[in-house]
Amino acid sequence: MKRMMTAVALAMATVAAMPAQAATVVQDAGGTRGTSIFQYGPVGQSFTMVGASLTSFGFQFQTISTAQTNAALTFALLDGSTLGATVLRQVTGTPVAGAARQNFWYDFDLGSLALTDGATYTAVVSATTDRLGLVYGPAANATADGYAGGQLLTSKPAFNANSNCTKGICDANFRFTSADATGGAVPEPASWAMLLLGFGVVGATLRRARGLRVARQIV
Known part of the structure; x- marks a missing residue:
């Protein structure tokens, strides 16, 4: 007995x-436009966290000026939904940029950053050259918000009324990997x-x- x-x-x-399985959340805003990181940065995306441990965060980029140096980008994870929120972690990385207007993904390794499941955070990037742009969407004539959990953010006004981003419906193409949901592993x-x-x-x-x-x- x-x-x-x-x-x-x-x-x-x-x-x-048993450890919780890692989950990758991918948000494709459905657009192919790019906003200059150098001119309008820091630029980024507010998002709703899924899980309680963030291990990586990635954006989709595109080369907007092949004449510029392919310099490192600075990535920061902010505690809140604005560009002025407290910095929780900052790292650098150098994406391998391709041909002009060619989209590609790049992920920043964050190790294991403890966050709150369901809370809102902001991921931003800044650059020292005008080589890369941050890819965002939806299309210029769209009226629906593709991601309700956050929105695209820029340090300077980067959009006109015709882009529909002034209505708060634009989002970056982004993805992140997380684990340890507060509800526990299934x-x-x-x-x-x-x-x-x-x-x-x-x-x-x-x-x-x-x-x-x-x-x-x-x-």
């Missing part, structure tokens, strides 16, 4: 200790099966023990 209980307890402890099906089997064994053992005790009392 004691061995059975110990085995089930170990199985439950193993499931509880056990895999095999783990659930192990737990159910363990509980079944314990139940059967307890019923058998009660039956033996009753039999002894009758005798």
Whole structure:
């Protein structure tokens, strides 16, 4: 009996200790336009966090001036929905820029940054040359907001009324990888099966023990 209980307890402890699976959230704003990071930066995106540990954040970029040096970008994660919010982490990276107006992804490694699931943060990039632009959307004639969890942000007015970004519906193409949702990791099906089997064994053992005790009392 004691061995059975110990085995089930170990199985439950193993499931509880299982790390949460990493999740990658990709937001494609559906546009192909690019705003100059150098001229209008820092530029970025406010977003709603999914999970409680941010490991990387990426943007889609495009080369807007092949004559400019491919210098490093500075990435910052801010605590809030504005460009003036507190900086939580800052890193640098040098994307390998391609041909003019060619879109490509680049991710900044953030290690493991503890955040709050469901809270709003802002990811921004700044540059020292006019080589790269931040890709955003939707199309100029769109009227629907493709991402309700945040919006594209620029340090200087970068849009006119015809772009529809003045209505707050524009978003960058971005993605991030996170883990450790505050609700806890969801056990895999095999783990659930192990737990159910363990509980079944314990139940059967307890019923058998009660039956033996009753039999002894009758005798």
